[in-house]
Amino acid sequence: xxxxxxxxxxxxxxxxxxxxxxxxxxxxxxxxxxxxxxxxxxxxxxxxxxxxxxxxxxxxxxxxxxxxxxxxxxxxxxxxxxxxxxxxxxxxxxxxxxxxxxxxxxxxxxxxxxxxxxxxxxxxxxxxxxxxxxxxxxxxxxxxxxxxxxxxxxxxxxxxxxxxxxxxxxxx
Numbered sequence: 001x002x003x004x005x006x007x008x009x010x011x012x013x014x015x016x017x018x019x020x021x022x023x024x025x026x027x028x029x030x031x032x033x034x035x036x037x038x039x040x041x042x043x044x045x046x047x048x049x050x051x052x053x054x055x056x057x058x059x060x061x062x063x064x065x066x067x068x069x070x071x072x073x074x075x076x077x078x079x080x081x082x083x084x085x086x087x088x089x090x091x092x093x094x095x096x097x098x099x100x101x102x103x104x105x106x107x108x109x110x111x112x113x114x115x116x117x118x119x120x121x122x123x124x125x126x127x128x129x130x131x132x133x134x135x136x137x138x139x140x141x142x143x144x145x146x147x148x149x150x151x152x153x154x155x156x157x158x159x160x161x162x163x164x165x166x167x168x169x170x171x172x
Contacts, residue, residue, distance in 0.1 A: 034108045041116040042104035048123045049132060052100040059092045 046052050067085045070077055107116060122128040162172045 034105065035113060038108040038113040038116060039104055041113060041120055042107035042111075043100065045107055045116055045120050045123070046100055046103050048120060051103055052096065055096060055099045058099070059096065060089050063088045063092070 063085050067081045070081055111119065123132060165172055
């Protein structure tokens with residue numbers, strides 16, 4: 001398989017997601033006209049919540065993936081590819097604003113200007129600031145708990161299923 005085809009195949013899932021997000025956003029925006037004020041508040045919300053920071057690794061990841069495709073074809077290109085990749089990461093960094101703008105548009109699509117202002121006020125409050133700091137810890141602890149809970153439930157379901165199968169004459 002050629003490098004170009006491999007890159008195209010790797011890019012398809014991301015392109016589909018982006019197309020769906022843009023189409024969804026456009027459809028919602030057509031239903032309700034987005035005011036510049038709503039978009040401004042939404043951008044502030046994206047900034048305050050750190051939502052745009054979640055996407056910072058995307059550019060580096062995409063560049064690294066492309067670099068690795070070429071490295072698989074010719075490992076001798078490592079020095080040149082590293083230089084190219086470093087330059088591309090820097091050159092593409094301004095494109096993060098495309099993501100930030102789209103996230104803001106999505107917020108503005110799903111919330112009224114007043115709702116956005118209320119949400120922004122909350123995140124700027126002491127409780128909202130604490131929420132932003134503690135939420136990753138709560139989510140992490142929740143995921144760990146849920147995993148343990150699911151494992152215990154799986155054991156119970158497996159045991160109950162085995163018991164029911166034995167009642168039906170199956171030996172396990």
